[in-house]
Amino acid sequence: MTTILFIGAILLLVIFGMLLKVQSMVDVVRGSFSKRAGFSNQVNAVLFLIFLIVGLGLFYWITVDSRQYYLPEAASEHGPKIDNQFWTTMIIITIVFVGTHLLLFTFPYLYQFKESRKATFFPDNHKLEFVWTIIPAIVLTILVLGGFKVWSEVTSPAPANHISFEIVGKQFNWMLRYPGKDGILGKHNFRKIDATNTLGIDFTDKNALDDFMPGEIHIPVGIPVKFNIRSRDVLHSVFAIHFRQKMDAVPGMPTSFWFTPTKTTADMRAETGNPNFTYEIACTEVCGAGHFGMKSKIVVDEPEDYAKWLETQQSFLSQNPDYIKDVPENLRSLAEQQLPKQAATDSATVVKAAASIQ
C-alpha cells in the first residue's frame, strides 16, 4: 500500500514537472519571456483589488458576527475602563488598518507596469516624512497616557477596606485559603506541606489557627477584594476574565491583584440570560499537561450572603484536628477553641500521646 502511494506520488511529481516544462516551452514560443510584464501582471494587479474587497467584506462580516462573543461582560469597577482603552485603541487601529490597506492594494492596481510609462522619480519628501512621524507619535502619546492612567489605578495598592484571601497554584488546580475571623492570613512554610495541609499552613502562627480552605471562591459585591497569589511548584497565572485581572503565580515570590466586583453571580445570570453562568478563573501561564484544565470558580455574593457563607466555613484545624500537635504550647488553648468539643479532647490525647513518644 505504502509503496503504491509512494510510486503514485513520484509519478504525480514527474507529470507535474513535465506539464511545467511544456508550459514554459509554450511561453518561450509565444515570446512571453521577452516581454517585461505580460498578462499575468494584469491578473495579479486585479487580484490585489479583489483581495482588498473580499478581505474587507470578510473583515466586516466576522467583526459583526463575533460581536456577541467580544470581551466577556466586565464585572469589576476598573473593568469598563480597560475595555474602554481597548475599544478606543481598536477603533484607531482599525481606521489605520483599513486606510493603509486601501492604498497598499489599490496602488498595485493603479500603477501596474505599462511599457509606455515611466515611474515617478520620488526619492524623498521631508514634509511627508515629518507628517507621518509626528502624527503617529501624537496618537500614540494620547493612547499611552490613557493606558498609564488606567494601569496606575489598577495596580495601585488595595484600599484599606479590602478583604483578602489567598489563591495558590499547583499542578493542576488552585487552592484557596481565607483568613478566619481575625481577618489575617497566617504564615505558611513550604516545608510544612503534606497531603492534607496542602498549603503548608504554619500553625506556630496564631493568625493561622482560624484560617479555612474553601472549595470555591466567594467574594462580596461592591467591596474591594485582594487576591494574594502564590505558587507552590511552577509558574501559573490567575486570569479572572470577567474582572479584567491577571497575575502570575510565582514560586518564592508572592504576587497579588485587587478589584471591586460590581455584579453578583445572580446579576450576571440575569444579564447574560444564562441561568448557569459562573465566573471562572483560568490558568494562563503554561504549567504542564493539565494546564488547560486548571479552572476555579468565583461566586460573587451580596454582602449579606457572603457573611452567611463565611459563617458556615470551618477552619482547617477544626476539620483536621490532628494538626493541633503542630501548635506550640502557648497557643494550644487558643487553637482548641477552633475544635468541636469532642475533637478537642481527642486532640489533647493525640498531643499527649505524641509527647510521650518523644
Add this chain to the structure above:
Amino acid sequence: MATQDVHAATLDHAHAAGHGHDHHDDHDEHHEQSFIRKYVFSEDHKIIAKQFLITGLLWALLGGALSMLFRLQLGFPNMDWTWLKPVLGNWIVDNKLDPNFYLAMVTMHGTIMVFFVLTAGLSGTFSNFLIPLQVGARDMASGFLNMLSYWFFFISSTLMLISLFIETGPASGGWVIYPPLSALPQAMPGSGMGMTLWLTSMAIFIASSLLGSINYISTVINLRTRGMTFTRMPLTIWAFFLTAVIGILSFPVLFSAALLLIFDRSFGTSFYLSEIYINGQPLDNMGGSPILFQHLFWFLGHPEVYIVLLPALGITSEVIATMSRKPIFGYRAMIGSMIVIAFLSFIVWAHHMFVTGMNPFLGTIFMFLTLIIAVPSAVKAFNYITTLWRGNIIFTPAMLFSIGLVSLFISGGLTGIALGNSAIDIQLHDTYFVVAHFHLVMGSASFFGMMAGVYHWFPKMFGRMMNEKLGYIHFWMTFAGVYLVFFPMHYIGISGFPRRYYSFTSYDTFNMYQDLNSFISVAAIITFGSQLIFGFNFFYSIFRGRRATQNPWLSNSLEWTTPINPGHGNWVGAIPNVYRWPYDYSKPGHALDYIPQNVPHWETLESNLDHENDLIAFEREMEAEALADPQSAH
C-alpha cells in the same frame, strides 16, 4: 568559463599560501576544490548561504508539520488519532493526543520557527549570500568562521532533531522555557532529557549565530568596494548589518540565561528556584527568582523579534524598489528608522512581563518605550506604500511576497499597539490575541520576506529561474491562507481564550468558537499544503528551471554585475567600483529605467542632478586609483 576556473585557482593558491597549509586533496590535480571542500565544508559564502537556506527550508517543513498536528487537536478535539499512531506511536493514548506531546509540539514549533527557520534560515541565508555580493567583496571577512557558523548550526539542528525522538519527548514548556517548569523534570516529562538537549542545542546555536554576526559586521565595515559608502549600501545590507549588531548584543544574554538554567538543572544551584514543593517533597532550592530568567530571556527574546524581522524588511525594501522601478522612498528615513528600532528593541523587553509580578512602575516605563517603537515602524510602512505610488510595478513572485509582507507587517504591528498598552495587556496577555499578533507581524511577515528573498535571488543562487506561475499560485494561496488562519484568532483572543491550551471544553467561558477553530485548522492545513507547491518549484527549478540572464530584474545592485554563475571570488577580474546609490530607478532623462551602481556619473550626464555632476571629478580620481591598485584587480 575557463577564465573563471583560472581565477578561482589563483584565489585558492593565495588562500592556501596565506594560511601556510595546503588543503588540496590528492585527486585535486587541476586546482579545483574537492566535492567536500566545495559543497560540504565550503568556505564560500554562496555555498554556505545555500546550506543555511536548504536546512532552514527543511526545518520550516518540520516546524509547519508540527503546527498541523496541534491545529488538528484544536480544530477537532474529538478526533480519533489512531491513524497517526504509526507516526506518533505512544504519544497517542486511547486514540487521543497526549497533552504532554501537545505542549511539546507547541514548544518545538516555536523554537524551530523562531530560531532555526527565521533566524538561521533567513538571516543566515541572505546575510551570507548578499553581503559580499552587494557590498562588492570577494567573500566574507573570514570564510573559515563562516563555515564554522553553518556547522555549529548543523550540530545544533541535529541535537534538536534528536530531542524529538527520545522517549520523554522534546522540551515542552513553551519556546520561552520559563523555569521552574523547564528546570524540574518532575514537573513534566519534556523537562528531562528533552530540555537538556534543547539547552545544549541552543547554546551551540548561539555560538553559530555569533560567529555569523561577527562576520557580517566585519565584512560590511571592512570589505566594501571602492565607492560603496555606508549611504550607498542597499537597505538589505543595512538591515543585515543592524541585525548582526542586535544579535551580538543580545544572544550572549540568552546564553547566560541558558547557562544558569543548566546550573539549576544539573548542579543544584538556585538562580531561578525558590520554595518549591513538587512530587510530594519540598526542594532545597531557596532564594532564586523565576522572574530573573524572564528578564534575561526577553532581553534576547524581544530583540530576537527584530533579528527575525529586519532582514525581511531589508529584502522587501530592495524588492519593492526594484520591481516598482522607483527609488525606495525616504532611503535615509528607512535607515534611520531601522537604527531607532534596533536601539529601542533593547529597552522594551519587559512588555512581555506586565503581569508577571514585576513592579508596576517598570510596567509604566516599558509601556512608554514600547509604544515609541511603533513610530519608526509606522514610518517604514508609509515609506513602502509611497514607494508603490506612481511606480511602474512588475509583479514577480518576490514582489507579491513583499507587498504581502507590508500588509502583514501593518496588520500585525497595529495590534501591538493594543498589547503594548499595559492596561489592555492585563486582559490580552497570553491569549490568542497575542498569538494572532506575533504570527502576523513576526512569523508570517518574516516568512514572506524569506520567500521574497528566495524568489528574487534564486537566479543569482542557482543560475536558473523559478517558475513564475507556480510562484503566483503559491503567493495567493499563502497570503489568503495566512489571513484566514491568523485574523480570526484575534476574535478568539478578545473573548479571552488562553494560548497553549490543549482544549477548551472544561470551561463555560470558552464554550464558543469551536466552529471558528475548526475553520482555522482547515485553513492552516491548506496553507501548509500550498507550501509544497513552493517546495516542488524550488527543487525542480534548481535542476530544470529556465536559465537565468545576468540581470533578470534589471536591478541596480552589485550582485547582478557578477557572472550568471559566480565562482569563488564572485567577480572575474576587478571588483566594480560604486558611483551611486542603488535606487536610481526611472531617473528622469535616462533612457533606461535603471542605472546600476557601478555606472559612473560621467556616463549619465543627461540624468544627473546638479550635485551629482560635482561628483564626477572625484569619481575620475577614484577610478584612476582603482586602476593603479593591483589589489583591486584580484
